[in-house]
Amino acid sequence: MNMTQQQYIEEAEKALLHTYNRYQVVLDRGEGVYLYDLDGKKYLDFASGIAVFALGYHYQDYDDALKAQIDKLIHTSNYYYNVPAVEAAKKLKAVSGMDRVFFTNSGAEAIEGAIKAARKYAFLKDGKTDHEIIAMEHSFHGRTMGALSVTGNPKYREAFEPGIGNIRFARMNDFDSVLSCVSDKTCAILLETVQGEGGVFPAQEAFLKSLRALCDERDILLILDEIQCGMGRTGAMFAWQKYGVKPDIMTCAKALGCGVPVGAFLMTEKVGANSLKAGDHGTTYGGNPLACAAVCKVLDLFEKNHIIEHVNEVSGYLEEKLDAIAAKYERVLARRGMGLMQGLVLDGPAAPVIASAMEDGLILINAGPNILRFVPPLVITAGEVDEMAKILDRCLAKEA
Ligand SMILES: *Cc1c(COP(=O)(O)O)cnc(C)c1O
DSSP, rough: OOOOOOHHHHHHHHHOOOOOOOOSSEEEEETEEEEEEOOOEEEEEHHHHHHTTTOBBOOHHHHHHHHHHHHHHHOOTTTTTOOHHHHHHHHHHHOOOOOOEESSSSHHHHHHHHHHHHHHHHHHHHOOOOEHHHHHTTTOSSSSSSHHHHOHHHHGGGGGGGGGOOOEEOOOHHHHHHHHHTTTTTEEEEEESSTTTTEEEEOOOOHHHHHHHHHHTTTOOEEOOTTTTTTTSOOOOHHHHHHHHOOEEEEEOOTTTTSSOOOEEEOHHHHHHHHOOOTTTOOOSTTTTTHHHHHHHHHHHHTTTTTTHHHHHHHHHHHHHHHHHHHHOTTEEEEEEEEEEEEESSSSSSSSHHHHHHHHTTOESSTTEEEEEOOOOOOOOOHHHHHHHHHHHHHHHOOO
């Protein structure tokens, strides 16, 4: 006998470690920008599996490429070369202008690699082992110990202290607070170009440019976390390209494989030649043929289907619609964001609005307790933005 949605939820709560308070729905399949639960209820998806599914669900070319790779070879280990990894690295270099790529299995792991590269770079310069990293308050970089240590939200860190140590937190968009953290020990400054989980906060251009100048002056490495804001979401392949501020190391994941777990950290030749060497870093799965076949196809489809141009066409419309909602409801305090990464700041918790939207067939997520986050598939159309805005309007009117 088939289990019902409710039975699966009950079974899940018996079998899975309870590290999430999940929405009470079992998602079953996707089509375009819509998801369906086990009961067949349809949802417009403005979360994309947390900014992952950039191309929408069941993009035929993407599915075909993965199936073909599955029939050929899924895994080899990094003791050998494989064609998809070479192709994916070349394509990623081309769109980023970075020089060296290391593929990981997740975003957190890309952050781990970036931290190790920065520490090794500094170690090779002075042989010391007390180097510091400056990270930002309200940042989010992942849940592994290194990534957690640079995550600027004490709530995530507290129970797991001590972290890796030698981390200082500065305030985002406050250059003086960064300056007050800098010392001879500083090896890297790490930030999200647009903060995601911390509340959809873009870096200001002057701030980013000042960081770049500071890093150049003192040979500190600038690490930009593009895991959420990268891959076209802000209207450039990587958000830093909009600012004209190139990092020394950048991290990427989420939409990189559009659903297949894959991340990467990339660096300039200067860092590549003076940091991690053979034996310094590794991963069993990282850069395996299946994951890299996904990366290749995603980057091909971005180009072939003009995904970034589309983001630039449709994101103004999303901003307009969200601004109209912000103007209509007093409890919506502000809109902020960049491209198809937007947030509405509420004067109270976002959770009831998200629940009500879900009821009405719209999937949204939050970014911090009071902020509604909008990270739809990048292929979203103006018509679908309208559909979202109508549902959201209904929910806010009801909740008022
Ligand atoms: C999601 C995210 C991470 C962590 O990625 P995982 O794949 O969940 O480990 C790191 N940085 C940013 C900015 C993110 O949004």
